[in-house]
Amino acid sequence: MGNCIICGKPVDGLVCESHQEDVVFEFDGNSPSQLTPDRYYRGTVDGYADFGVFVDIGDHVTGLLHRSELDRRLESLDWEPGDTVYVQVLDVRDNGNVDLGWSIRQTERDFRGKLIDAPDGEHHPEDVETNDDEGSASAGAAADEAEPSGADDETSSADDATPSADATVPNGRGAHAATAEPEPVEESLAEETEGGLNRTTVDSIGEQVGSVVHLEGEITSVRQTSGPTIFELRDETATVECAAFEEAGVRAYPDVDVDDVVALQGEVERRHGELQVETEALEILAGDERDAVADRLEEALEQEAAPTSVDLLADHDAVSAVRDELVDAATVIRRAVMETRPIIVRHSATADGYVAGAAIERAVLPLVREKHTRDDAEYHYFERRPLDGRVYDMDAATGDVTSMLEARDRHGEQLPLVVLVDAGSTAESADGYELLAHYGAESLVIDDSRTDEEIVDAVAVAVAPSLAGADVDDVTSSALAANVAAHVNDDVRDDLVHLPAVSYWEDTPEAYADLATEAGYDETGVSERREAVALEAYYQSYKDKRELVTDLLFGDGEATRAQDGNLAAHVSGQFRDKLETELETATENLESRDAGGAEVTVLDTAAFTHRFDFPTTDLLLDELHRRRDAAFTLGVDEDELRVRASDGIDVRELGEAIREAVPDGGVHVVGGRDGHVEFLQGEREAVREAALEALEELTA
Structure with a gap:
């Protein structure tokens, strides 16, 4: 039997159930089964995968922090292999896999205590260190004999135990208020400010780290972490996160919500390099006080927007x-x-x-x-x-x-x-x-x-x-x-001037071509970027590929160069190889039809294209049409029909004509006048012939 190192309550161990999340553990075991779910552990970054981060918990166990558990994008993490991090053990599976959870607390001082989690129980770090040095009694025995922190002494109690230097306390105040309960705030914060703190704007708090500031603004988001509640406050200059602590995982200031106009006091701190305000007091403004702040925000918005x-x-x-x-x-x-x-x-x-x-x-x-x-x-x-x-x-x-x-x-x-x-x-x-x-x-x-x-x-x-x-x-x-x-x-603006030219496959307006040239992008450079983006747009088309697209379109230095030369040139070379291969196959299988004296080039895209490889059907038909003199290029897939016209065509009008000819074909147009026609697969041949007849009538 021991006493909880946080509250002094008698427990079987060194921390009670209600304070498990306030303590960080260092793992001294050698098997995943020895971990305790829901506890927070110190770990070391082992490496990255597409689906998350591998973290070593101790010397013998590795867990996965899946990207879905992060409160940010995986790509935005600045962790490097070997970095010390803090994570929560969510689950230990039967096969030994360890599922980890995100911790907003990423330094030891963010926790209210530290213990060693060993196979034989919890131990004070100093007891384990002493044992290691002296080689005497076992760590377990030393832990049992050690007097618990902040408990059992007649002159000491859980209420007057001093928290760690950076602890937050249940009244919602930061570390600087941990050792003494402040006087109750009887007046409103706005009234108090008249005789005390002057209002500070968010854009200036970077120069006030360590100081208590008074902010006024609108709450733009609220999120509850396993520790504090994080309020995001916006004033007329910028936005800052404000942390408020009631107790681990419990919502602080539950009446405050998004869109509320508030006054807030707290200490400015840096957390992992980012500015944050440790909230001491937070009040929802009403009446004239609210209107004054809201008007100030709206006026600034109108000017800045x-x-x-x-x-x-x-x-x-x-x-x-x-x-x-x-x-x-x-x-x-x-x-x-x-x-x-x-x-x-x-x-x-x-x-x-x-x-x-x-x-x-x-x-x-x-x-x-x-x-x-x-x-x-x-x-x-x-x-x-x-x-x-x-x-x-x-x-x-x-x-x-x-x-x-x-x-x-x-x-x-x-x-x-x-x-x-x-x-x-x-x-x-x-x-x-x-x-x-x-x-x-x-x-x-x-x-x-x-x-x-x-x-x-x-x-x-x-x-x-x-x-x-x-x-x-x-x-x-x-x-x-x-x-x-x-x-x-x-x-x-100067970064953007070449982009219009990049988007034209042919007949680039002279004004845009000139802008690109003046910005240092000659005709070859422009076409290489267009082709490279077209290729990369196809692969993993559901992803934004932010960094890669940025390198292709905007970079002109180290970031754009692969080992064998310019990145855009390298990727565009792959584009041309793949496109030419597909064009060669398609050209050999084109059918030429006459539509009222106008030539229609027809390609059975279901039979003579690689449907699940680059280029896309749209891009292939565009290039076929550019290279041939036909008035129309028609691509017929299993249940879709696409048309390219030298003098333009209203696809809705074409679709209506096909629908009249094949009333049971389920014909409809997707994408408006510049879209494509969809139909039932069983009516494919009828739709194809109806389309050719409709093109003949449209050109008559």
């Missing part, structure tokens, strides 16, 4: 036609950053989609870093999620809604701004936007397709030249997105 520049990257009629919409879109994006709302960019998994999405990313990330004190904020508040196709359908929307509701309920995050790029501008996406709107999530779209009017009312802003009556044949989504990005963040 307005773009600093409204100059386009180049003189381009199709882009000029949507100048006002470009500014509106940039304003919505900037405001989301200032409000610390996550931004999710959804884009097609094509070269144009990736380049356009990367343009927005390039502009937003520096603003996110500027507004947050967390080093990994850019991974929490901005995400690109490539789409399968160019329709924001219910499948994609359901995934986004599920993710955002989980983030709201588990981590107290605000609802995101969803930005559709090179996708989402046709009527088929309306249901997806409606689902987002049902939960109050805002959305906008940037797309070069011929957009449907229904979308205008479904999103906050639609940057779509076709709605302004502009010719969309010479504009790309990247040209539009790069201009939006330049308005979002004028500081990165």
Whole structure:
């Protein structure tokens, strides 16, 4: 029998059940079965895998911290092999595998005590060390005879035991308040400030580490960890995390929630290199006090959200036609950053989609870093999620809604701004936007397709030249997105000027070609980047590949060079090899048909393409059409039909003609006037012939 080192309660061991999570253990065993689930252990990083981090617990046992257990992206961890880390043992499986959990506490001083977990029980570290030095009695005996810390003495009790130097205490105050209970705060924090602390802004607390500050702002997220509650507070200058401790895993200040306007006092500290405020007092403001803070925040938001520049990257009629919409879109994006709302960019998994999405990313990330004190904020508040196709359908929307509701309920995050790029501008996406709107999530779209009017009312802003009556044949989504990005963040304008040229496979507007040349990207450099991104967009198309895409599009130094030369040139070489091989096979199996005097090149894509290898059917048909003189190129798959036309074609009109000819074919168009036709596989031949007849009528 011993006494709990935290509260002094008699226990069978050295820590009671209610304080297991307040103690960190050092493992002195040699088998996974000797670990105790739910305890926190000191470990050493062994290495990384795609699915998580391997951590050595002691000298003989290794566990897996799965990426799903992290409170951040795996890629944002700065742990190196050999680093000391602290993790929780969640489970020891029958096969000896050890499942680990994340710990927000990553130094020994973050815990309220330390013990050795040995096969024969728990021991005080000093007892084990003494035993090792003297070689006398066993560690177990020494532990039994040692007087417990903070208990059993007539002049000492659990109530007056002094916590560790960095302990947090149940009144929600930080380490500096641990040894003495402060006087109750009888007046409001705002009233107290008049005679005490002056209000501090978040952007200035980096110079006040170790000092107690008074902050006023809005709560933008709340998340409960296994230790403290983390409130994220935004004022008119920036955002900071504020930790409040009631007891391990218990919600501090349960009445405070997202969107509350508050006054907060606490000590500024650095945790693992990041600024954090250890909360001493937190009060929800009401009445005039609340209105004053809310008005100050709104005024700052309006000023900061307005773009600093409204100059386009180049003189381009199709882009000029949507100048006002470009500014509106940039304003919505900037405001989301200032409000610390996550931004999710959804884009097609094509070269144009990736380049356009990367343009927005390039502009937003520096603003996110500027507004947050967390080093990994850019991974929490901005995400690109490539789409399968160019329709924001219910499948994609359901995934986004599920993710955002989980983030709201588990981590107290605000609802995101969803930005559709090179996708989402046709009527088929309306249901997806409606689902987002049902939960109050805002959305906008940037797309070069011929957009449907229904979308205008479904999103906050639609940057779509076709709605302004502009010719969309010479504009790309990247040209539009790069201009939006330049308005979002004028500081990165020079980084963006070559991106429009990268997105054109042919007939690049001279203005964009000149911009790329002036920025140091000649015609070869531009084409290499386009081809490299097109290839990488295909592989793991559901991932953003942030760092790789950044290297391909923006890097011009060490990061872009493989051992055998320029990275973009290396990858584009693979692109050309794969494309030429597929083109050779396709060309040998083309069928030429006449449609009212116009040549139609037909390819059976189900039979004469490698469907699960690069290039995609869309990219292959694009290149076939560019290389041949036919008026139309028709690709017929098992249940899809795609058409390319030299003078343009309304695919909806084509689909309607096919539907009339094959009424039982389940014919419908996906992606609007620039989309493709889907049908029942059993009606494939009938649909193929109906399409050829329809093309003949359309050219008559």
